[in-house]
Amino acid sequence: YLGAVYAKLFPERVRRLALDSAVDPDGVWYDSNLAQDYAFEDRHRAFLAWVAKNDAVYGLGADPATVEGAWSRMRAAVAAEPAGKTVGAAELEDTFLPGGYYDGYWPRLATAFAAYAKDGESGPLVAAYRALAESDASGDNGYSVYTAVQCRDAAWPREWNQWRADTWRVHAKAPFLAWNNAWYNAPCASWPVPSLTPPDVTNTKLPPTLILQATGDAATPYEGAVSLHRKLRGSSLVVEEGGGNHGVTLGGNACLDRHLARYLADGTVPRGSGSGEADATCAALPEPKPAAAKGAAPDASERAAGQALHGLLPRRG
Incomplete structure (x- = not known):
C-alpha cells in the first residue's frame, strides 16, 4: 500500500515497482x-x-x-x-x-x-x-x-x-x-x-509494474491484488495458484522468482491473453511435511522464515 501511494504521489520517481502480496486500496x-x-x-x-x-x-x-x-x-x-x-x-x-x-x-x-x-x-x-x-x-x-x-x-x-x-x-x-x-x-x-x-491510487503515469500474489493469502486476500492490478494501468499480475503464504517471492518458488528477477533486471513483465485476471501463473510449493517430535525445535528453514516474517511483515493489516 505504501508503494502504491508513493507511486501515486511521485510517479516520475518510479522506475521499478514490484508489489508482493498486495493490499486492497479500496479497503483501508x-x-x-x-x-x-x-x-x-x-x-x-x-x-x-x-x-x-x-x-x-x-x-x-x-x-x-x-x-x-x-x-x-x-x-x-x-x-x-x-x-x-x-x-x-x-x-x-x-x-x-x-x-x-x-x-x-x-x-x-x-x-x-x-x-x-x-x-x-x-x-x-x-x-x-x-x-x-x-x-x-x-x-x-x-x-x-x-x-x-x-x-x-x-x-x-x-x-x-x-x-x-x-x-x-x-x-x-x-x-x-x-x-x-x-x-x-x-x-x-x-x-x-x-x-x-486515503488517496485514489489509480495510476496511468507509471512504467509497467509487477504484482505477485498467492490465491489463498490470508493477510492480503487475493481480491485486493486484482483490484490494484486494475488501478495500475500497464501492470502485470503474477499469481501463485493454490498458494496460501503471505510474501511469496524469494521463498523458494523459482517460477515467481524468475518473473521478479527479469522485471528488476530489465523491466520485463508477462502479458496475458486478456481472457483472465492473471498475466502469468505459477504452481504453489508443496505443503510442508509433518514432524512428529514433541516440542521439536524449528529447523533452519522455519527459523529463517520466522525471522523474515517477524522482521518485515505486520501482524495485521
Missing part, C-alpha cells in the same frame, strides 16, 4: 481487516485439513471436522484454565495465527496441538507461544507503529456498536480471528488524531 483499513477474518478462517481450515491428512502422525482424526472439534475443545479448555498458566484463548489464537501467514509453521503447531489435545501436555504449546507469538519490547514498539499508521491512514468507525455488530456477523462464519482482530485494532475506534483521506 476497517474493511480490509474484516476481509482478513474470512481469509484467515479459510487458511486455518486448510491447516486443520492438513492435520487430518497427516492423522498417522498427529492422531487427531482423519476428518477435518473431527480435527476442528479437537481444536474447539482445546480452545475452550485453555480459556477455562490457561495451558502452563500462560496460554489462554487469546494467546492460543495468537500462537496459531502465524500459520496463516506461513505454512512452514504447521508441523510445529500441529505437534503442540496434538500434545495438548491428546496427552494434556502444555510444554510444546507454551514453547510455540514463546517462539511465535509472545511480544517483547520490539513487539510493543511494532504495535505502537502499527496503530499510529493504521488509525491515521483512514477513518475508522467511532461507534463501538458498529464494531460489535460487524464482528459478530463475521464471527458467525469466521470465528478463528474475528474478535481477536477486532480487539487488536480497537485503538482506532478512539484514536485522538484526526484521520487522513
